[in-house]
Amino acid sequence: MASQTGDVILEARDITKSFNGIRALKGASLALRAGEVHGLNGENGAGKSTLIKIITGFYQQDAGEVLLDGRPVRFDRPKDSQDAGISTVYQEVNLIPERTVAENILLGREPRRAGLLRKRAAIAQAQSILDRFGLAIAAKAPLSSLSLGMQQMVAIVRAVAFDARAVILDEPTSALNGAEIDILFGVVRQLRDEGLAIMLVSHRMSELYELCDRFTVLRDGRFVVESSPAELPPAELVSAMLGGIRLNETDRDPEAHSRRVEELRAGPPVLEVDGLSWGNRLHDVSFDVRRGEIVGLLGLLGSGRTEICKAVYGAIRPDAGEIRLGGEALARRSPARALRAGIAYLSEDRRREGIFPGLSVRENLTAAVLPRLSTLGVVRPREQSDIVARFSEELRLKAAGAEQPVAELPGGNQQKVLLARWIATEPRVVLLDDPTRGIDVGAKAEVHRVIRALSDRGIGVLVTSSETEELLALCDRLIVLSEGAVVGELDPLSVDPADVVGLLSATSAATPVRTGESA
Numbered sequence: 001m002a003s004q005t006g007d008v009i010l011e012a013r014d015i016t017k018s019f020n021g022i023r024a025l026k027g028a029s030l031a032l033r034a035g036e037v038h039g040l041n042g043e044n045g046a047g048k049s050t051l052i053k054i055i056t057g058f059y060q061q062d063a064g065e066v067l068l069d070g071r072p073v074r075f076d077r078p079k080d081s082q083d084a085g086i087s088t089v090y091q092e093v094n095l096i097p098e099r100t101v102a103e104n105i106l107l108g109r110e111p112r113r114a115g116l117l118r119k120r121a122a123i124a125q126a127q128s129i130l131d132r133f134g135l136a137i138a139a140k141a142p143l144s145s146l147s148l149g150m151q152q153m154v155a156i157v158r159a160v161a162f163d164a165r166a167v168i169l170d171e172p173t174s175a176l177n178g179a180e181i182d183i184l185f186g187v188v189r190q191l192r193d194e195g196l197a198i199m200l201v202s203h204r205m206s207e208l209y210e211l212c213d214r215f216t217v218l219r220d221g222r223f224v225v226e227s228s229p230a231e232l233p234p235a236e237l238v239s240a241m242l243g244g245i246r247l248n249e250t251d252r253d254p255e256a257h258s259r260r261v262e263e264l265r266a267g268p269p270v271l272e273v274d275g276l277s278w279g280n281r282l283h284d285v286s287f288d289v290r291r292g293e294i295v296g297l298l299g300l301l302g303s304g305r306t307e308i309c310k311a312v313y314g315a316i317r318p319d320a321g322e323i324r325l326g327g328e329a330l331a332r333r334s335p336a337r338a339l340r341a342g343i344a345y346l347s348e349d350r351r352r353e354g355i356f357p358g359l360s361v362r363e364n365l366t367a368a369v370l371p372r373l374s375t376l377g378v379v380r381p382r383e384q385s386d387i388v389a390r391f392s393e394e395l396r397l398k399a400a401g402a403e404q405p406v407a408e409l410p411g412g413n414q415q416k417v418l419l420a421r422w423i424a425t426e427p428r429v430v431l432l433d434d435p436t437r438g439i440d441v442g443a444k445a446e447v448h449r450v451i452r453a454l455s456d457r458g459i460g461v462l463v464t465s466s467e468t469e470e471l472l473a474l475c476d477r478l479i480v481l482s483e484g485a486v487v488g489e490l491d492p493l494s495v496d497p498a499d500v501v502g503l504l505s506a507t508s509a510a511t512p513v514r515t516g517e518s519a
Helices: 048-055 078-083 101-105 119-132 148-160 178-193 205-211 234-242 254-266 305-313 335-341 361-365 367-373 381-394 411-423 441-456 468-474 497-504
Strands: 008-019 022-033 036-041 063-068 071-073 086-089 166-170 197-201 214-219 222-227 269-278 282-290 294-298 320-325 343-346 429-433 460-464 477-482 485-490
Touching: 008 048, 022 036, 022 048, 022 063, 022 197, 022 214, 036 048, 036 178, 036 205, 036 234, 048 166, 048 197, 078 086, 086 148, 101 119, 101 148, 148 166, 148 178, 178 197, 178 205, 197 205, 205 234, 214 234, 222 234, 234 497, 269 305, 269 460, 282 305, 282 460, 282 485, 294 305, 294 441, 294 468, 294 497, 305 320, 305 335, 305 343, 305 429, 305 460, 335 343, 343 411, 361 367, 361 381, 361 411, 367 381, 367 411, 381 411, 411 441, 441 460, 441 468, 460 468, 468 497, 477 497, 485 497
Parallel strands: 022 222, 036 197, 036 214, 086 166, 166 197, 294 460, 294 477, 343 429, 429 460
Antiparallel strands: 008 022, 008 063, 063 071, 214 222, 269 282, 269 320, 477 485
């Protein structure tokens, strides 16, 4: 039986959680009401994922409590939360492509008689569930025959088909096209109208304001505010997520900065990106980077900054657009071709897309230049050792030795190994995606020193960061992104914080934004 609209179904109250002595949540709270879509907002590291995993039984909190219908509950495993009526649909579709749609929807709940599966009854039952949501999907079709967007719909239907009372949607539109997003929105509104409590995690401002009845904002693991879209317009939501923007004008000489920018702009671009588009993630993105210039991609999580870096490097294939290096178009782009042309890329996820944890510092640092150090497939050890020694000294790498496993190093020194790997390739352009993420203040200062040294060598640098202040302090110029589009360009030393917030809260390049300074 559906709860009355407005009743609090699920509540997390003053949740605290630490990992290895580091607090991920510090008194975070959230209340999901029947018949509402509730947005959970916050930047990288705000604690959203940790809070969701506590609510769904993946983690157990250190302090605070989770309440269901006002009564404290403890979920020791995900199945406990599922049995209680809490369903979660993650960004990555977690279904079985080799099975039919009906088999995926009814997995574990198949109609049986005398222990035998009733196939016709199963298909009819699944089809009635699909029809309930107006989805033009055949229950007997193989799941693999559906688009990724329609597979996402099947995942949502499976999550809510059986006694669900609360559903958590984690970035549900990330891989959907425009028509599929419209279908998803219709399903979400129907679930809301049926009295379910819905949590929506999305980094798209337009989606949040179109779907949500209420927001909760987390920052640095703490509860910041709960409000409605009418009471919390986009610029104020962004301010709540970022906690205010502090400018670092005292650390830089404005006159020297102006002279430097003027000199850089007088030279030709080393990297040109023209009309880059990819699905619903990037929309006609254009910008350039000069030789020796540090250009920052400034945008909230999900704004397209990572996708731009990967598209330039050839790790994803855009639908449209051209990338030129030194005035020459890069054809048939791939990471290997990009690296040979002089483009290096440091991923934001050093654990999964950076280090080789089972290998040594030496092996990790020289991985990208082994062809240059080899004769007939045999590595020349002296030259390899010389490169390791040179860059270990240059980047002030702290390790027990070149043979130490890289996984034993702290995060800041792992990042230095990766930076050294790409600098050793003698690139013309370096793409640094959130290079100081998850490292301490001292290591962050060292990474900044390395970035400035790259610039001094005439290498073009394109850098992103989860911290706006970092880009304001480091970059010569900022390209501002919102929902996969370029919405402005800023001078870090002349910008007003209100301008930054206004641009970050834009929902498209066509959104009118008032700025104090002309970039």
